[in-house]
Amino acid sequence: MHLQHSEEDNEHNLPQHTGGDPAGHVPGYYNEPFPWDAGVFDAHCHPTDTMTSITSIAAMKARVLTIMATRSQDQELVCEVASKHGVNDSHALLSSSLPLADQARVIPSFGWHPWFSYQIYDDTIANPTYDGTPSGKIAHYDQVLAPAPSSKDVSFINGLYETRRRLDQFPLALVGEIGLDKAFRLPTTWTSAEEVNREESLTPGGREGRRLSPYRVKMTHQAAILRAQLGLAGRMGRPVSVHGVQAHGVLYDTIASCWKGHENEVLSRRQKRQIATGAEDFSSDTDEDSDYDAVPKRKTEPPKPAADGSKRAGLFPPRICLHSYSGHVEQLKMYLHPSVPAKVYFSFSTAINWSAGGAEKTEEAIRAIPDDRLLVESDLHVAGQHMDDNLEEVCRKICQIKEWDLRKGAEILGHNWQQFVLG
Numbered sequence: 001m002h003l004q005h006s007e008e009d010n011e012h013n014l015p016q017h018t019g020g021d022p023a024g025h026v027p028g029y030y031n032e033p034f035p036w037d038a039g040v041f042d043a044h045c046h047p048t049d050t051m052t053s054i055t056s057i058a059a060m061k062a063r064v065l066t067i068m069a070t071r072s073q074d075q076e077l078v079c080e081v082a083s084k085h086g087v088n089d090s091h092a093l094l095s096s097s098l099p100l101a102d103q104a105r106v107i108p109s110f111g112w113h114p115w116f117s118y119q120i121y122d123d124t125i126a127n128p129t130y131d132g133t134p135s136g137k138i139a140h141y142d143q144v145l146a147p148a149p150s151s152k153d154v155s156f157i158n159g160l161y162e163t164r165r166r167l168d169q170f171p172l173a174l175v176g177e178i179g180l181d182k183a184f185r186l187p188t189t190w191t192s193a194e195e196v197n198r199e200e201s202l203t204p205g206g207r208e209g210r211r212l213s214p215y216r217v218k219m220t221h222q223a224a225i226l227r228a229q230l231g232l233a234g235r236m237g238r239p240v241s242v243h244g245v246q247a248h249g250v251l252y253d254t255i256a257s258c259w260k261g262h263e264n265e266v267l268s269r270r271q272k273r274q275i276a277t278g279a280e281d282f283s284s285d286t287d288e289d290s291d292y293d294a295v296p297k298r299k300t301e302p303p304k305p306a307a308d309g310s311k312r313a314g315l316f317p318p319r320i321c322l323h324s325y326s327g328h329v330e331q332l333k334m335y336l337h338p339s340v341p342a343k344v345y346f347s348f349s350t351a352i353n354w355s356a357g358g359a360e361k362t363e364e365a366i367r368a369i370p371d372d373r374l375l376v377e378s379d380l381h382v383a384g385q386h387m388d389d390n391l392e393e394v395c396r397k398i399c400q401i402k403e404w405d406l407r408k409g410a411e412i413l414g415h416n417w418q419q420f421v422l423g
Helices: 027-031 051-059 075-085 114-119 134-144 161-169 192-197 219-236 248-259 269-277 329-336 359-368 385-402 406-422
Strands: 041-045 064-068 106-110 174-181 240-245 319-322 343-348 374-376
Touching (some): 041 374, 041 385, 064 174, 064 406, 114 134, 161 219, 219 248, 319 329, 319 406, 329 359, 343 406, 359 385, 374 385, 374 406
16 A cells, blocks of 8 residues: 555655666566557556546556555545446456446455554454444544554544445455554644645545654554454455555464464375375485475365365455565465465555665565466556556566566466456
């Protein structure tokens, strides 16, 4: 989520698309005309933060935008944009061509970002943090914010029932943006001078340059809201878009807790050979060939069902995207382990991943990610040409890193997005 803030220190600037031949890049990748006709899909963006830009969507070169909701002020705006520009027929996404002026250009996503998770409580549990009373709002904030504010504005508090309602309204909608963030602090309330000078075109609720307060949303509450939204996505069979900043370990643990006890079973190579030959193998358990392969384990008792089987369906999201992924290679390997029953994707943006010195780590991660798990995104809060430029830039970068032909790369990334959204 870029919005009017940044992922890491909330001070990043948006990189500008040069359209030329940036230093350090192979010239061919930047001189070759970009194959927009292959289909480019933005896996994560926030144009409802600038509603005046929505009219630009119909003229964009990108085929479809996956638009995220994040907080109380933008949930209904995403509904509004999806009602006018939403894709209602999944078959249209699989078409090899789409008229540029086609209005069906949006897939909505509804969820509560960790920055705004204090605005929501889990209404699916026996003892929620909010009891429905006016005084209960203050008690909720005292429980989920650190330090406890007591006097915090409590005008917003919501339950997950509204998210369920919106997902029912839009059958192709995702759950997102959700996740965990250890770095973020709530902005201070508006001063009279700031309010007079604020940009009226921006949807309220974002930082918009305000100073940061000492208040943070406790990780216990962030994790509880994340688990609740992951469970909702699982029950409704929807993919999710996940934010993670300075919390990669606890983020993995929270997501993995959804499928604990229902992991895929895998066999070592030695065990695989035993099954293949029907012979006993008396070699040591420390045999160098004991690395695990993604092979269903043969057992005398009935095997567990597949990821979409009746006993596991509804426990966890079928597909997960870690947006603007900023973790290390070793961390992403946890999500790619063959025991993981959900399909995990990783998306990248120039707005986040190539800013503040993150290029080397980003490119190392991209090289390590399987070709069929990569997505592209803009993570921008303004639709139009600038969003197209950012999408083109990140596609070119990934094609260069992966050593893909530009058209082939665009086709791979487009197919990956279709698999992520539609399954």
